[in-house]
Amino acid sequence: MQLYNSLSAKEREELITKAGKDRLTISFYTYAKIGNPQIFRNHLFLAWDELHVLGRIYVANEGINAQLSLPADNFNAFKAHLDSITFLENVRLNIALEQDNYSFLKLKIKVRHKILADGLNDETFDVTNKGVHVNAERFNDLIEDENTILVDMRNHYESEIGQFKNAMTPDVDTFRESLDLIAEDLEPHKEDKNIVMYCTGGIRCEKASAYYKHQGFKKVFQLEGGIINYVRQIEEQGLENKFIGKNFVFDERRSERISDDIIAQCHQCGKPCDTHTNCANEACHLLFIQCDECKAEMENCCSTTCMDINRLPYEEQKALRKGQGNSNDIFKKGRADHLKVSKNLRNIEEKMPAVDENSSTD
Numbered sequence: 001m002q003l004y005n006s007l008s009a010k011e012r013e014e015l016i017t018k019a020g021k022d023r024l025t026i027s028f029y030t031y032a033k034i035g036n037p038q039i040f041r042n043h044l045f046l047a048w049d050e051l052h053v054l055g056r057i058y059v060a061n062e063g064i065n066a067q068l069s070l071p072a073d074n075f076n077a078f079k080a081h082l083d084s085i086t087f088l089e090n091v092r093l094n095i096a097l098e099q100d101n102y103s104f105l106k107l108k109i110k111v112r113h114k115i116l117a118d119g120l121n122d123e124t125f126d127v128t129n130k131g132v133h134v135n136a137e138r139f140n141d142l143i144e145d146e147n148t149i150l151v152d153m154r155n156h157y158e159s160e161i162g163q164f165k166n167a168m169t170p171d172v173d174t175f176r177e178s179l180d181l182i183a184e185d186l187e188p189h190k191e192d193k194n195i196v197m198y199c200t201g202g203i204r205c206e207k208a209s210a211y212y213k214h215q216g217f218k219k220v221f222q223l224e225g226g227i228i229n230y231v232r233q234i235e236e237q238g239l240e241n242k243f244i245g246k247n248f249v250f251d252e253r254r255s256e257r258i259s260d261d262i263i264a265q266c267h268q269c270g271k272p273c274d275t276h277t278n279c280a281n282e283a284c285h286l287l288f289i290q291c292d293e294c295k296a297e298m299e300n301c302c303s304t305t306c307m308d309i310n311r312l313p314y315e316e317q318k319a320l321r322k323g324q325g326n327s328n329d330i331f332k333k334g335r336a337d338h339l340k341v342s343k344n345l346r347n348i349e350e351k352m353p354a355v356d357e358n359s360s361t362d
Contacts (some may be wrong), residue, residue, distance in 0.1 A: 003045050009105035012054065016101050021071045025096035025103040025251065027228070029115065029203040031063040031127065032087035037111045045109050047081050054104040056250070058115045062122070064088075065115035065203055067250055069104045094201050094228040096249070096256065103251040118207050119176035124214075131197070131209030131220035136233035139196070139223050140242055148194040151182055153204045154248070157287060157334040161255060161264045161274040162245030164198060173333065175204050182208075183215050190217050198223040198230070200247065231258055246274050266291035267339040268298065281306035283321045287333040303338045 007015070016023070034040050037059045044057065048068075055068025070078055082088040096103070134142060143150050143164065150167045152159045155178075159169035172178045186195060195217050197205045205222035212220050223230055227247045234241050245263045246255040254276045266273040266289055273291040280300040288302055301307040309317060 003042055005106045005108065007106070012105045013102055016105075019071070021073065021101075022099065023069045023101045023103070024072050024075060025067075025069045025099060025253070027067045027094045027096075027201050028091050029063065029065040029201065029206075030087060030091050031115075031206065034059065034061055034063065037061055041109050041111050045107065048078070048109075049107060051078050051081075053078065054107050056104065057109040058112045059109060060112045060115045062127075063115050067104070068107075069101075069251075092225055092229070094225055095232075096253075097228070097231055097258075098253065098256045100251075100253045103253050105252070116203055116207060117174065117176060118179065118204075118211075120179070120207065120211060125211065126214065127207065127210045129210050129213055130206060131195075131213065131222045133224040134196075134221050135224055136230045136239055137237065139198075139221075139230065140240060142194055142196050142221060143242065145194060147192065148196050149186060149189060151186075151195065151197045153178060153182075153197050153199040153208055155333070157276070158200070158248035160334065161276070161289070162243060162247050162258060163263070164243050167198075173335070179208060179211060183212060183217075186217070190215075194219045194221060196221045196223070198226060200226045200249065201228050202226040227258070228256075231256075248276070264289055265341050266294055267334070267341045268294040268302075270341045279303075279306050281310045282317065283309065286336055288336070288339060289334070302336060305338075 041059045044059070048070075051070055051074045053068050053070045053074075055066060057064065057066040057068060079093075082091060142148050143166070150164060152163055152167045152169045153175065154169075155173055155175070156169070156171050159167070163169055170178045170181055172181065186193075189195070195212060197208060197220075199205050202222070202225050205226070209220045209222045227243060231241070231243065231247070233239065241259060243258045244261040245259060246257050248255050255274070262272045262274050264274040265271065268290060271291045271293070273289055275289060275291070276287055277290045277295065277300060279286040279288070279302040281302075284302060284306050286302045290298070290300070290302075298304075299307050299310065301310055309320065312320075
């Protein structure tokens with residue numbers, strides 16, 4: 001019984017090309033009590049492998065978090081399988097706006113301690129006591145309210161290429177870093193301000209809103225379905241789009257363009273650019289923004305050192321990496337001293353609303 005992916009990414013890519021079928025990229029999550037995540041994981045793998053599902057899925061006692069792709073003509077069968085599972089029946093599926101048949105090239109279903117690395121002890125607060133979910137129309141109204149503070153719950157490299165107008169974008173590398181930072185900076189507004197949050201697909205806001213309510217925040221709201229669902233709603237309903245730039249996504253596409261605005265810069269030359277790439281040197285693999293000109297000049301590398309290494313024969317590169325492991329210096333996202341251009345990151349303090357010391361906070 002095959003319970004793990006047996007093909008390389010290259011082999012899978014060739015099969016997708018040969019099949020010639022359009023694929024859908026989909027994401028979903030749900031918090032639910034799963035008694036035996038390993039058995040559930042194996043069940044999913046057997047069912048989804050038959051449907052040619054590819055993707056990155058995390059399963060834990062607390063639920064499931066999935067980003068995947070599948071042939072479009074298998075969608076109904078996939079949806080029927082989800083509906084056969086009690087806690088996944090009619091789960092909201094965020095279907096990507098821009099499709100790419102190669103967004104995922106392997107099926108990876110992993111059992112984790114948590115489906116979201118939040119660093120929280122869920123036993124210390126009610127994770128079901130979440131903020132108010134709002135649709136795109138209500139969200140647009142809320143963020144125009146002078147009593148609203150809009151918070152981006154994503155990481156710096158995500159908000160760098162796209163964000164909602166007037167959002168606070170914490171300079172953090174991980175979700176767990178942002179939670180207490182935001183709570184501390186918004187402490188003066190626990191009672192009087194609407195705290196409106198958004199993220200890519202909604203999962204980070206699910207946990208964050210419950211945490212902030214536990215911390216004493218009274219008016220907590222979250223964008224239902226995140227940016228992905230927001231864009232679909234504004235297109236279907238003819239609403240004003242208040243998101244500028246690109247939405248960062250965690251697959252081979254790396255982003256979806258939402259507006260024509262380019263709010264970021266090439267990290268090497270400073271030219272307006274919002275295209276992420278990974279350094280071609282496998283020992284580096286730094287995620288950074290690189291324009292087409294720098295990509296050609298630097299051979300898809302982040303530095304001349306990496307370019308020199310990448311020119312070496314593969315076996316020599318492999319020998320250099322031996323014993324190094326994947327330390328914290330590898331797979332960084334957008335942070336490196338040798339990148340010439342600093343990102344225009346906005347810390348929470350810079351976007352905090354002015355507070356009149358003589359005014360009431362009732």
